[in-house]
Amino acid sequence: xxxxxxxxxxxxxxSVLAPLYPGADLLDAxxxxxxxxxxxxxxxxxxxxxxxxxxxxxxxTLVRDVVMAPFGIKSSSAVGRAxxxxxxxxxxxxxxxxxxxxxxxxxxxxxxxFRVSIQLCADAANGRELLATTVVHCxxxxxxxxxxxxxxxxxxxVQASLERAVREMKL
Numbered sequence: 229x230x231x232x233x234x235x236x237x238x239x240x241x242x243s244v245l246a247p248l249y250p251g252a253d254l255l256d257a258x259x260x261x262x263x264x265x266x267x268x269x270x271x272x273x274x275x276x277x278x279x280x281x282x283x284x285x286x287x288x289t290l291v292r293d294v295v296m297a298p299f300g301i302k303s304s305s306a307v308g309r310a311x312x313x314x315x316x317x318x319x320x321x322x323x324x325x326x327x328x329x330x331x332x333x334x335x336x337x338x339x340x341x342f343r344v345s346i347q348l349c350a351d352a353a354n355g356r357e358l359l360a361t362t363v364v365h366c367x368x369x370x371x372x373x374x375x376x377x378x379x380x381x382x383x384x385x386v387q388a389s390l391e392r393a394v395r396e397m398k399l
């Protein structure tokens with residue numbers, strides 16, 4: 229069986245997040261080819277990718293929550309509770325917008341604003357792909373230090389989440 233790998237791609241110009249790219253402290257985008265049987269519903273795909281996280285991702289999130297609590301940074305569960313009170317969430321992030329081909333989740337905190345777009349893209353060369361784009365804007369030095377610490381983990385988590393989702397869709 230061929231290994232399915234997420235790969236870094238250029239920032240998509242057609243994302244609703246594109247106006248947020250200038251001045252961002254973190255910009256990244258990863259894509260993965262979808263199996264033929266994958267859903268055409270981008271929200272379903274986003275939920276498969278980001279709701280059932282691997283144990284190591286859940287453990288890292290717990291460590292992040294514990295380490296950041298003394299600094300007054302919202303925990304993932306607090307973000308999720310606040311999001312659920314306002315509407316639907318994907319994982320623990322509030323669902324901010326949805327179209328036929330793109331969903332956006334994210335949250336704002338005193339140290340940074342975080343947005344992730346999940347797009348369903350058709351590419352003649354690659355078939356259908358799932359594209360995850362992240363945009364982060366820091367508000368202060370604390371936000372920049374936090375981002376520098378978590379960015380390598382963020383990249384691994386996004387790629388691993390996309391790869392696990394595709395493996396799950398193939399079962």
